[in-house]
Amino acid sequence: MQVLDNTSDLAQLPQKCVLSVGNFDGLHTGHREIINTARRIAEKNNTKVVAMTFDPHPVAILYPEKTPGVLTDLGYKKALLEKAGVDYLVVLTDSKELLKTPPADFVEKFLVAKINPTAVVEGPDFNFGNDRAGSIQTLKKLGSKNGFDVVIVPDKEVRLSTGQIVRASSTVIRYMLESGHPADASAALGRPYRLIGKIIPGRGQGRKLGFPTLNMQKPTQVIPAEGVYAGRVQLADNCEELYHCTAELPAVFSIGQARTFGQENPLLIEAHILDTDTPLAPKKWMAMDFIEHIRKQRKFPSEEHLSKQIQKDCQTAQKMLTATS
Numbered sequence: 001m002q003v004l005d006n007t008s009d010l011a012q013l014p015q016k017c018v019l020s021v022g023n024f025d026g027l028h029t030g031h032r033e034i035i036n037t038a039r040r041i042a043e044k045n046n047t048k049v050v051a052m053t054f055d056p057h058p059v060a061i062l063y064p065e066k067t068p069g070v071l072t073d074l075g076y077k078k079a080l081l082e083k084a085g086v087d088y089l090v091v092l093t094d095s096k097e098l099l100k101t102p103p104a105d106f107v108e109k110f111l112v113a114k115i116n117p118t119a120v121v122e123g124p125d126f127n128f129g130n131d132r133a134g135s136i137q138t139l140k141k142l143g144s145k146n147g148f149d150v151v152i153v154p155d156k157e158v159r160l161s162t163g164q165i166v167r168a169s170s171t172v173i174r175y176m177l178e179s180g181h182p183a184d185a186s187a188a189l190g191r192p193y194r195l196i197g198k199i200i201p202g203r204g205q206g207r208k209l210g211f212p213t214l215n216m217q218k219p220t221q222v223i224p225a226e227g228v229y230a231g232r233v234q235l236a237d238n239c240e241e242l243y244h245c246t247a248e249l250p251a252v253f254s255i256g257q258a259r260t261f262g263q264e265n266p267l268l269i270e271a272h273i274l275d276t277d278t279p280l281a282p283k284k285w286m287a288m289d290f291i292e293h294i295r296k297q298r299k300f301p302s303e304e305h306l307s308k309q310i311q312k313d314c315q316t317a318q319k320m321l322t323a324t325s
Contacts, residue, residue: 001082005091007114013088016118017050018042019111021128023170024053026071027080029190030123030156030168035084037153038121045118048087052115053077054095061096069174069222076196079243090115103134107142119149158187180225182290192231192289195221195269196242199235199286202270209307211314213254213270216286223269228294229253230317233271235283242287250274252310252317253288256297272310274318292320 004012018038024031035049042049055074060067072080074091081089092098098110106129111117120143128134134142136152143150156168161184166172168188176185177193185193195216202215214233233249236242252272257265271288273280294316300306 001078001086001089003078003089003091005093007092010090010114013050013090013115014048015116016045017048017088017115018045018119018121019050019052019115019117020121021052022122022126023057024051024077024081025057025068025170026173026189027077027084028156028168028170028173028188029158030153032084032190033156034121034123034153035081035086037151038119039085041119041121041151042087047118049085050088050090050115050117051081051086052090052092053081054092058095058099061099068170069178070220071170071173071193071222073196073220075239076194076243100130103129103138104142105129106134107139107146112146112148117148119151121151121153124152124155160184160187174222177222177224177290180227180293180296182224182229182231183292186291192291193224194242195219195223195288195290196239197269197286199284202268209303209310211252211272211307211310212276213272214286216269216271216288218267218269223267224255224290226256226267226297227254228297228313229255229290230292230294230320231271232289232291232321233273234287234289235280236285236287237283239285242285245287250318250321251288252294252313253290254297272314274314274321291324292317294320 004010018041020034020038038049057068078089120139122136124136126136126139140150157165158168159165173185173188182193197216197219200215200217202213231251231253233251234242234245236245251274254270257267271286294313300309
């Protein structure tokens, strides 16, 4: 996949490409259906798939106080889009002026003049232009006028653990993670939610209790709700390796402030590897794939009580991970 991060490079795009514009945060099942559709059209027309995204999120540019949490940083997003079948990725990093462009000008003076797609593929809730004034129907009308097709891909629906059926969206996924429901987030993502960050020294409390942990520096991504989780870990020397790896090491995750040891502790993001017999080579980065929620965090009356609970958590996590392997 070729990445273009300057509008002056757009001349490198193939003529009559198939384009999709969006933030693609998380690259969930709905996003991938859009890319799959674009891929089929491109292959039929013997052309390429182009995705155009924004960094940072458009809301962060226009309304910083309303900035949503990030599910996938730009590096991980690139890796996921390439895997999904995108040939060219356009990353707009300074797009305030473009985002404030009236819808008709956005299409005629930018999409047509600089990209000239044969088709644009989007979901039904696509909006564009100044104040998001352009809808998918606006795009269809402008497409007819300017010589490109607009293909609308229906929303992708997922069934949650409650039996409720919802539309897969980045907003729903953020809510599921922040409310401690990683399995439901995974259903919408089509894969486990992956948190990526640097490994930092811990305080040694886990090792003292007999459950040594790897500690993650607080990442820029959405952090799941405080609690204990079953998951899988992958270790690497740099973050780029973690964009492509398959997490392998079964683990118990703890996100919380370790209130058993006091009330003023910072938020800790920890992973205890369940296979303690396997020696681990020192690494600098860690990926945590969240599989299931085990329990909420709580303060224990003593370190002994906490140690016994961690042992139970390990047993529960092992069962959960075996069932989902």
